[in-house]
Amino acid sequence: MDKKVRRALEKAVGRQNVLTKPADLLLYSYDSSTAEGRPDAVVFPDSTEEVARIVKVCAERGLPFVARGAGTNLSGGSVPLRGGVVIVLSRMNRVLEIDVDDLRAVVQPGLVNLDLQNVLAPHGLQFCPDPASQKVSTVGGNVAENAGGPHCLKYGVTVNHVTGLTVVMPSGEVRSFGGKALDPPGYDLAGVLIGSEGTLGIVTEMVLRLSPLPDDAQTVLAIFDTLEAAGESVSRIIAEGMLPAALEIMDRQTIEAVEASFPSGLPLDVEAVLLIELDGLTESLARQAARCAEICRELKAREVAVGRTPEEREKLWSARRSAFGATARISPAMLVNDATVPRTKIPEVLREIQEIERRHGLRIAKIFHAGDGNLHSNILFERGNPEDFRRAEEATAEIFRACAEAGGTITGEHGVGAEKVKFMSLLYSADDIDAQRKLKSVFDPEGIANPGKVLPEPAEVGSE
Amino acid sequence: MSALGDRLYALEEIVGAESLLTDTEAVASYRVDGEQPLAVALPESSEQVAALLREAAEGGLSVLMRGAGRHMHLGAPPTPIGLVVSMDRLRRVVEYDAENLTITAQAGMPLGTLQGVVGERAQMLPLDPRGGDGATLGGVVAANLAGPIRMRYGSPRDLVIGLRVALADGALIKAGGKTVKNVAGYDLSKLFVGSFGTLGAICEVTVRLTPKPESRAMLVLAMNSAEVKEVTGKLLRSRLEIASLDIANEAAVRRMRLSLPITLAPELRIVFVGLMGDRAAMVRQENEIRASSGGAFARLDGTQGGHAWLSLREAPHPNSVDEIVARAALPISYATETVDLVSQFDGWWSVARAGDGVVYAGPPREATTEMMVDRLAELREFAQRREGVVILEAASLEMKRGFSVWGDIPNLDLLRKLKDAYDPTGNLGCWRYLPRR
Numbered sequence A: 001m002d003k004k005v006r007r008a009l010e011k012a013v014g015r016q017n018v019l020t021k022p023a024d025l026l027l028y029s030y031d032s033s034t035a036e037g038r039p040d041a042v043v044f045p046d047s048t049e050e051v052a053r054i055v056k057v058c059a060e061r062g063l064p065f066v067a068r069g070a071g072t073n074l075s076g077g078s079v080p081l082r083g084g085v086v087i088v089l090s091r092m093n094r095v096l097e098i099d100v101d102d103l104r105a106v107v108q109p110g111l112v113n114l115d116l117q118n119v120l121a122p123h124g125l126q127f128c129p130d131p132a133s134q135k136v137s138t139v140g141g142n143v144a145e146n147a148g149g150p151h152c153l154k155y156g157v158t159v160n161h162v163t164g165l166t167v168v169m170p171s172g173e174v175r176s177f178g179g180k181a182l183d184p185p186g187y188d189l190a191g192v193l194i195g196s197e198g199t200l201g202i203v204t205e206m207v208l209r210l211s212p213l214p215d216d217a218q219t220v221l222a223i224f225d226t227l228e229a230a231g232e233s234v235s236r237i238i239a240e241g242m243l244p245a246a247l248e249i250m251d252r253q254t255i256e257a258v259e260a261s262f263p264s265g266l267p268l269d270v271e272a273v274l275l276i277e278l279d280g281l282t283e284s285l286a287r288q289a290a291r292c293a294e295i296c297r298e299l300k301a302r303e304v305a306v307g308r309t310p311e312e313r314e315k316l317w318s319a320r321r322s323a324f325g326a327t328a329r330i331s332p333a334m335l336v337n338d339a340t341v342p343r344t345k346i347p348e349v350l351r352e353i354q355e356i357e358r359r360h361g362l363r364i365a366k367i368f369h370a371g372d373g374n375l376h377s378n379i380l381f382e383r384g385n386p387e388d389f390r391r392a393e394e395a396t397a398e399i400f401r402a403c404a405e406a407g408g409t410i411t412g413e414h415g416v417g418a419e420k421v422k423f424m425s426l427l428y429s430a431d432d433i434d435a436q437r438k439l440k441s442v443f444d445p446e447g448i449a450n451p452g453k454v455l456p457e458p459a460e461v462g463s464e
Numbered sequence B: 001m002s003a004l005g006d007r008l009y010a011l012e013e014i015v016g017a018e019s020l021l022t023d024t025e026a027v028a029s030y031r032v033d034g035e036q037p038l039a040v041a042l043p044e045s046s047e048q049v050a051a052l053l054r055e056a057a058e059g060g061l062s063v064l065m066r067g068a069g070r071h072m073h074l075g076a077p078p079t080p081i082g083l084v085v086s087m088d089r090l091r092r093v094v095e096y097d098a099e100n101l102t103i104t105a106q107a108g109m110p111l112g113t114l115q116g117v118v119g120e121r122a123q124m125l126p127l128d129p130r131g132g133d134g135a136t137l138g139g140v141v142a143a144n145l146a147g148p149i150r151m152r153y154g155s156p157r158d159l160v161i162g163l164r165v166a167l168a169d170g171a172l173i174k175a176g177g178k179t180v181k182n183v184a185g186y187d188l189s190k191l192f193v194g195s196f197g198t199l200g201a202i203c204e205v206t207v208r209l210t211p212k213p214e215s216r217a218m219l220v221l222a223m224n225s226a227e228v229k230e231v232t233g234k235l236l237r238s239r240l241e242i243a244s245l246d247i248a249n250e251a252a253v254r255r256m257r258l259s260l261p262i263t264l265a266p267e268l269r270i271v272f273v274g275l276m277g278d279r280a281a282m283v284r285q286e287n288e289i290r291a292s293s294g295g296a297f298a299r300l301d302g303t304q305g306g307h308a309w310l311s312l313r314e315a316p317h318p319n320s321v322d323e324i325v326a327r328a329a330l331p332i333s334y335a336t337e338t339v340d341l342v343s344q345f346d347g348w349w350s351v352a353r354a355g356d357g358v359v360y361a362g363p364p365r366e367a368t369t370e371m372m373v374d375r376l377a378e379l380r381e382f383a384q385r386r387e388g389v390v391i392l393e394a395a396s397l398e399m400k401r402g403f404s405v406w407g408d409i410p411n412l413d414l415l416r417k418l419k420d421a422y423d424p425t426g427n428l429g430c431w432r433y434l435p436r437r
């Protein structure tokens, strides 16, 4: 990297907070996806002002910058495709204020989601978004990806729980959008920034809406001989007017992976496990849990268990929680996608995915947030085998096409990042994308904020 | 033919002569803040809306979007209005996907009709804005309006998952989609929701629905103003399934013409607690709420409860073209103090949505303009000192000229860049939202 630029960065954040050695840079050239790209420098700011100074250094030189939280995103969002500066927000991990009376928290972006929940719990409060990665992923990353999680069927996604942002714009200017109060006059800029994957600016402070923890919860686990029956149970539960906090399905491949790594006593000869979590007032729960169990039995569930105490519930959840890690353990190389369809299309799309799996001779471990139609197909392949990787990529494209045709989308919560840019035109016309590009050009006219992400280049539109 | 004649002819080509009103009498009822449009178009499809917008932009005709006209009082006085585009004839359900709890409807669909459609499947759109059942889906979304149950279910910003929008240049675009979770690309629907038709015309809306709760209850508590903050704060932090929490002063209860089994007094506040949920859980909740305050308590029966909820829903709606309604939005814990402040103004009414920090207020009939401006300025200053804002929801033209409708709009320079990007000729909305440069 140019010495002058390095010095300017060192001046902005202090020498000890700038990395430029090749070995260090390597560590920040990938995330939890398969995308790769080497930065020219990695910096660790400690305040909004420092972030602004770094971004100014970049803006003056047209140098790309990429924000990074914990790097757990599954779409290549935090990889510097075109080099430049990676801005790691891990030092900015403070809870600035817990405002119990206003039901708001003000936090810095590098704060880990679970650390926040632990601070809130003694007040009887929570921040609803709870991505499965919450032990490591940062609230800033959650905001940038508009993260979901197992509980968003009932509670909504990140954007429904954020009321204000402080943002360093790609020019280096600091602005705030919204705050503790709702409805500031003007367009909803906080709303469009959430989920913008660091391509419109860097979020350096957030005002979060807090909610009381639920009164009580019960968990139902049902084991099925067919995936269809599990899916049908989900539809019936919702048709009866119940709105569980979570409805999760794991398929046989995933169960096998879990039992191989973190045995939880699930039988290996089954096709699906359905996990239902109900929360709310104790009085309604018993009846609802019993009714859910009954529905599963009517649909020929082989076994149904109900967890009422926190310990019992945790036991039922343990397999689900370890599912991703377990899958990664049997196959460290996998392509993850989270295409989403209207829930009732799940059986139809599942059949297609199974067909794709068979056609390519691949293993696809499926976990889904069934309540909101979010399918995680983890396509396992052999690292270092280009042929295998190519087939996995083809399968991914076919899954996206199937989901788009079923009225769904290519990503429900993981983001477009670098990996799904080429699939955007499955969903959007050239005019649609052009309208999105207008937004980008207002915020980032020079195109230096996380370039290469989210939107295809004009020439790529319609050429998928 | 005159230049205007030519332009009107082009519009007529799009919607047909019978759907383009130009004679003074017909157009008069579409007046906004005294400003009369040159023409009113009643398109029947999204494509027609898009064509109208393109034509208007090319001919330099400014455009004001309109639903059922229930909220046209909202906004700064318009600059001269060329064309009103009424969405009145775009009332179809495009796709009702009951099993997935979503519905797509055209923007002119009245909310009451929509609730009727989804009610047949024991579902509801959890949105109860003022303006009656006739208010249109598109209008409510364009103004981001919500009512008492917002604290539980959110506003259009939270409930809209997809839009079809006609842009100023006539492009018909889609934002978002049909799935509840979707992060593919920028969520442009956030930009159009609450943009009052100044960035594009919302033609179709896809929203999330929710199962109709098994049971509803409306509880009424009366207490001294000093107690309200603690009682409502506790309820908001509780684990009860409260759907709405409104605080009203005496004048507001009278203005709503609510007869309650409670004796009113100026220093008393009436707190309305709406519950929605399972029947099994109602009794305990009711008991806990009754115990939460030492003052008077009443449970309204079904009809009375429904009536109270409707009255609270409509409370911020002006009763006449001249009536003034202000709306403060603050961090939620200030809701009570805001009601207290307003209650010190002579005869002013106030209703607070305690869970959202949104407080409505208005003067009595006999107040003079001068006095009202002073009071509103005091209220605005009070809110601003607490990270809040005050806007004028409804007011006479005279009032709007004397007191800024929106107050200071933060990030105005950036908002203007967005406006320029989506509406380069500044054609949409007649500058009722962002002020003209």
Ligand SMILES: Cc1cc2nc3c(=O)[nH]c(=O)nc-3n(C[C@H](O)[C@H](O)[C@H](O)COP(=O)(O)OP(=O)(O)OC[C@H]3O[C@@H](n4cnc5c(N)ncnc54)[C@H](O)[C@@H]3O)c2cc1C
Pocket: A031, A032, A066, A067, A068, A069, A070, A071, A072, A073, A074, A076, A077, A078, A089, A109, A130, A131, A132, A133, A136, A137, A138, A139, A140, A141, A142, A143, A144, A145, A146, A147, A148, A149, A150, A197, A198, A199, A201, A202, A203, A204, A324, A325, A413, A414, A450
């Ligand atoms: C095991 C596992 C389970 C997961 N489960 C879920 C799940 O249930 N739900 C879900 O939604 N996701 C899930 N994810 C994906 C991922 O955890 C989320 O996307 C998470 O929000 C990313 O947070 P992060 O801190 O790791 O961000 P990073 O990966 O570091 O960054 C993500 C994106 O945000 C940008 N960014 C980061 N910080 C900022 C900032 N302050 N300002 C602007 N832009 C910024 C980056 O540039 C990048 O584009 C999972 C991932 C894993 C590995």
